[in-house]
Amino acid sequence: MRSATRRLLAAALTALVLAAGASARLAAHHEILAKFDDSKRMTLKGVVTLIDWRNPHVHVFINVRQGAGQLANWAIELESPIDLQKSGWNRATLQPGDAISVEGWAARDGGRQMWGNSVALGATGRRVLNVTPRAPAPLVSARPTPRWPDKQPRLGALPGGTEGYWAYPSSTVLVENGANIPMDAWGLLKNIADAPKVAPMQPWALALYTARQRRFLRDDPMFLNCKPPGGPRQFQQSYGVQLVEDRERSRVFVLIGSGNNNYRIIYTDGRGHVGQIGGDDDNPLYYGRGVGTWDRDALVVDTRGFNEDFWFTNGGLPHTEQLRLVEKFTRTDFDTMKYDVTIEDPGAYTRPWSSSWTLRWVAGEEMPRHYCQDNRS
């Protein structure tokens, strides 16, 4: 049946579908340009041999006939299963034996790998990959901030109400407030000369940041080793966060939908930092030690005790164990969370600096479960 269908489809035109690279990058869970060169566009036609439907990115392997008639197996890297499913395709969309046409970008290392911006059935030209940039549903009207009986704002879902989580950060890059610096969604500068404007870095930190940028962020430990997106980065990821208030135990859990899908605890029981930093066997930590207090309608979180094993921003800004974050969470209305962070790190920066963005409430959905551990052994 499938071969008959394919014969029927073979009568149709082969079409190539050009997808916007920018939108693909917006959906990707890390910097695609670390591995692929968007200036080297290429098209491949071949037959599917394997579909590896796993995080962090789906891979489709195809046999491509080369000039002398030999077959070469190419790996086509695509978006994550979450993004592909949201765009309407699934693990059965392609099958081994399907002839496809792929358009995308060549690997920087010259290997037989390619980033697929578009995939079309070779026989028909029917587009089977069509990743559409995710965007929040338009707000019908501003709803008031939900509150607990004691009038404190709720940070998460209403009891008995629909599920939801926070996503769609208004900025996915950490830059000092007021700086307007062209960079892509993963913090890759359009112009490397702008590096000093991103944040007030010490000379070594600026040089390291610049070196990371020149390598297209390919050394990102979250990308390479599935390290947690600690610090402000957890609020700039593709798959959002949940804030779960455990008032009985006086803590807020931050459940992170990206990276290695772990969580962070913000203590709201009045404890201080004294005796914890350097005193706990667990310190220093990827998410630090967060202590929260309420300042009117804002949860203010003082976090210290970070380790240096991860990048705390998408663009590769360095930090040291002296990093201290003062974060302010303000649910300005039902659908909007304002996030303000002040970065103090005398080990890497010349002065404290701040950045701000908002997150949108995604109502009626469970947070996507993305595991970067997949496909890593």
Place this chain on the structure above:
Amino acid sequence: MTVACACVLMTWPAAAQEGHPLKGSWLGTWTGNTTHDPDLILVLNWDGKAITGTINPGTDNLAIKNASLNPDGWVVHFEADAKDKSGRALTYVIDGKIENLHLPNRAVTGTWKNQKESGAFKMTRQ
């Protein structure tokens, strides 16, 4: 037992370190050194203003001084006061350059000298 432990030490993967590039423990050799063991261990720290550390902690315990890192080329310099086997004061002057900056097990290679001798060194971050 000593051999087995040394093997483990030599093959242990470098811990991730995305902060200051010199911070951490370093293991290597300095060739031509007849005053101190050819094996070289350094523990370096960065407090935001100065690089501090010790050469061969636990054995020679040489405190480094005048340490610097020039990020233009990732050029490393440090010095350390020591004594030779007769008790005469020596000052080591060590100059090198960070290689493979992006790797956890990055290396520093360069030269060392004191009033008596000189040579090359290489140390790799553990």
